[in-house]
Amino acid sequence: MTFRLGGYGIDYNGDPEAYAREHVEFGYNAAYMPNIKLESREEIAALVKAFATADVVVAEGGAWKNLVAHDEATRTPYIS
Numbered sequence: 001m002t003f004r005l006g007g008y009g010i011d012y013n014g015d016p017e018a019y020a021r022e023h024v025e026f027g028y029n030a031a032y033m034p035n036i037k038l039e040s041r042e043e044i045a046a047l048v049k050a051f052a053t054a055d056v057v058v059a060e061g062g063a064w065k066n067l068v069a070h071d072e073a074t075r076t077p078y079i080s
Contacts, residue, residue: 006030
């Protein structure tokens with residue numbers, strides 16, 4: 001059985017290769033998906049390619065929804 005290890009502490013600065021490389025240098029082979037809009041298809045594809053090249057997998061991506069907010073826009077799901 002193979003385990004993947006990832007964690008907090010590596011910030012995404014817009015450079016997919018650097019983000020993947022920093023995970024490897026830290027000893028991680030899993031990463032959180034950075035907060036990128038779904039419309040940013042080219043950036044997402046570049047991250048997927050950089051992760052694959054570095055043998056890093058996406059371990060978690062975020063989706064947040066505030067169910068108790070009074071404001072409709074706030075209650076609408078935000079998917080990163």
